[in-house]
Amino acid sequence: MGEPVTQISGRSPVSVSDGVRPARVSLIIPVYRMEAELRRCLECLTRQTYGDFQVVIVDNEPAADGSVSAGVGSIISAFAAADLRVHGIGCHKPGSYHARNAGILSSQSELIAFTDADCLPQPEWLKAAVGAWDSHTRPGVVSGPVALYPADQRPISLYEMRFSYLGLVDGTGDSFVTANWLSAREILMELGGFDASLRSGADVDLSRRVKAARHHLIYASDAVVRHPTRTTLEELLRKHRRTIGGAWNRTPRRLRTLRVLRHVLKRGWSRYRELHLARASETELMTGLLEVQRALTAAEIRETIRLAWGGEPER
Secondary structure, eight states: OOOOOOOHHHHHOSOOOOOOOOOSEEEEEESSHHHHHHHHHHHHHOOOOSSEEEEEEEEEOTTTTTSOOHHHHHHHHHHHTTTOEEEEEOOOOHHHHHHHHHHHHHHHEEEEEEEEOOEEETTTTHHHHHHHHHHHSSSEEOOOEEEEESSSSSHHHHHHHHHHHGGGGGGSOOOOOOSEEEEHHHHHHTTSSSTOOOOOHHHHHHHHHHHHHEOOOEOTTTEEEEOOOOOHHHHHHHHHHHHHHHHHHOOOOOOOOHHHHHHHHHHHHHHHHHHHHHHHSSSSHHHHHHHHHHHHHHHHHHHHOOOHHOOOOOO
């Protein structure tokens, strides 16, 4: 089993001091060993056309005393000096959903937004998301496109362009992703935040709980966040091992190993067949993508077996 759900409830443990009104939106960004990506993300946030927001960086590999690490701290200081309203907190519990829950607890804002450290929010993102929130009744989550773009033209990037779930966020499903998310803090607190026992897919779980609480999932097509593809096989393998860990935690104990393996093999075969059929017209490209698919399916099978033998899901 994974870690128990991190329960968040009640009011914020911090209070407004000196009569300073909190920003209407707190944008929470968890970070774990992604300092270069975080810099690029914060650069984008300096160009937001919406002004009433603050950024909360949650360092998931903080210093021993619980404060942000020196590297993350220097980035925060540089952008704060450039007039971005940003501060950081540390979170020792491993996992991005623990970090997001810690960010929710630390916030006083009416609205909570999320993106990821490797995302590039477009200038109109927050303005469009807040506008969509204000124009709907019983809003629960506002999201928009996560526009995936190829970091290069090699097989890893092109595989992600073809198969990444981020490209499927189009408002037609029953869930959104934390790469592009806006909710009311009150709703998040009432629902207990993210299920931090899940290393992957807790945004899907929370989306469905928001909807079950009779709030609406709202898709704002002009609230755009860009996301580059991964560029190395190890990055992609790590992502897929993490998603298998999330699937493992969400799957009932009875016949869990067989159920997860069935999912792995069914998806792997479907993608392999699609690529194999396409190889007739794009031989060299599809051969590279087939090699990536074989490596991913093998890694997912190994990860499932490791978890079945008592291993812990990767962070």
